[in-house]
Amino acid sequence: DVKVTQSSRYLVKRTGEKVFLECVQDMDHENMFWYRQDPGLGLRLIYFSYDVKMKEKGDIPEGYSVSREKKERFSLILESASTNQTSMYLCASSFGAIGRDAFFGQGTRLTVV
Amino acid sequence: GDSVTQMEGPVTLSEEAFLTINCTYTATGYPSLFWYVQYPGEGLQLLLKATKADDKGSNKGFEATYRKETTSFHLEKGSVQVSDSAVYFCALTLKTSYDKVIFGPGTSLSVIP
Numbered sequence: 001d002v003k004v005t006q007s008s009r010y011l012v013k014r015t016g017e018k019v020f021l022e023c024v025q026d027m028d029h030e031n032m033f034w035y036r037q038d039p040g041l042g043l044r045l046i047y048f049s050y051d052v053k054m055k056e057k058g059d060i061p062e063g064y065s066v067s068r069e070k071k072e073r074f075s076l077i078l079e080s081a082s083t084n085q086t087s088m089y090l091c092a093s094s095f096g097a098i099g100r101d102a103f104f105g106q107g108t109r110l111t112v113v
Numbered sequence: 114g115d116s117v118t119q120m121e122g123p124v125t126l127s128e129e130a131f132l133t134i135n136c137t138y139t140a141t142g143y144p145s146l147f148w149y150v151q152y153p154g155e156g157l158q159l160l161l162k163a164t165k166a167d168d169k170g171s172n173k174g175f176e177a178t179y180r181k182e183t184t185s186f187h188l189e190k191g192s193v194q195v196s197d198s199a200v201y202f203c204a205l206t207l208k209t210s211y212d213k214v215i216f217g218p219g220t221s222l223s224v225i226p
Contacts, residue, residue, distance in 0.1 A: 004156075034216065042202065042218035043157075058213075092155055092214070100206075101147055102214050104156040 003027075006091050006105035013021040013112050019078040021108050023091030024086045030095060032074035033102065034058075034066065049074055115140045119202050124167035125223045126193055134188040134220045136177075136203035144205035146170075146179050146186040151200045151219070160188075160201070193224045 007022035018109040025032065031050050035043040035058075045058030055066050063085060067075045074093075078085055088109050092102040120135040128185030138144065145164040149157040166181035175190045186203060203217040 027130065035216075040218070045213065045215075048213060074190040092157075094214075101159045101162055104149075106156040 004091055004093055004103050004105040006089075006108050008108050009106065011108060011110045013078075013081050015082060015112055017078075017081045017112075019081045019110070019112075021076040021078075021089055021110070023074045023076070023093075023105055024072050025074075025093040025101070025103070026072065027093070028071065029093035029103075030071075031093060032068065033092040033103075034064075034074065034076045035092065035093075036060070037090055037092045037107070043090065046076065046112065077108075081110075083112050086110060086112045115144070115205070115207060117199075117205055117215055119203050119217035119220050121217070123221040123223060124160055125225065128195055128226050129192045129200055130208055130224075132188070132190040132193045132222070134199075134201055135223070136186045136188065136217060138184050138186065138203075138205050140184075140207065140215075142207075143181070146177070147204040147206070147214070148177055149186050149202040149216075150187070150214055151202065153199070157202065166189055187216070191223075195226055196225045198222055198224050217224075 004025045033048040034046045037043050049055045049068045065077045088107050090107045091105040094102040116139045116167045121190045147162045148160040148183050150160045151157045161172040163170040163179035169178045177188045202219045
């Protein structure tokens with residue numbers, strides 16, 4: 001089975017801290033994605049990557065950056081965490097082929113205090 | 114731009130009732146369409162998909178048909194169970210090599226005994 005693993009289920013960080021969310025997939029997928037999920041807003045794409053060292057902005061990239069140094073790992077970075085970044089963060093991966101579905105991690109619930 | 118619209122929730126049904134969750138989309142070209150399900154405390158998982166017009170996706174008693182003429186992909190189940198309580202997301206992927214997934218806002222379903 002495909003596995004997408006996010007490093008933490010729950011995180012509590014202070015305002016202004018630099019926060020790293022890690023995601024690892026074990027199926028050699030080309031594409032990887034970071035979403036945030038908020039009540040009433042559904043899932044919104046932050047960043048995605050279609051290859052090592054490649055990244056593209058999604059719909060809400062402000063306040064975030066990403067890193068993909070290895071194919072299996074995609075990191076989301078909050079440069080200076082703020083309370084409005086309190087959310088559920090979901091990582092996903094997929095093959096680089098049309099119509100292929102995405103596989104999701106279990107999510108990281110981040111609270112910024 | 115490309116988008117997915119779902120019926121407003123939450124939806125509450127009695128066990129064995131018929132379920133319909135409406136989904137319509139706006140997209141350039143012919144996207145692939147998906148339903149994802151999120152059970153409490155978990156990440157998203159694929160429920161079913163359809164990659165071309167008139168295709169029917171089905172899984173676990175759920176069905177949805179890709180209707181190009183009405184740009185719809187409504188989810189149906191003949192007899193829901195308590196274990197179907199979850200949030201359901203309609204989604205599409207664009208015909209690009211990146212397969213960026215665009216999600217609807219999600220519909221929360223509660224099934225009561």
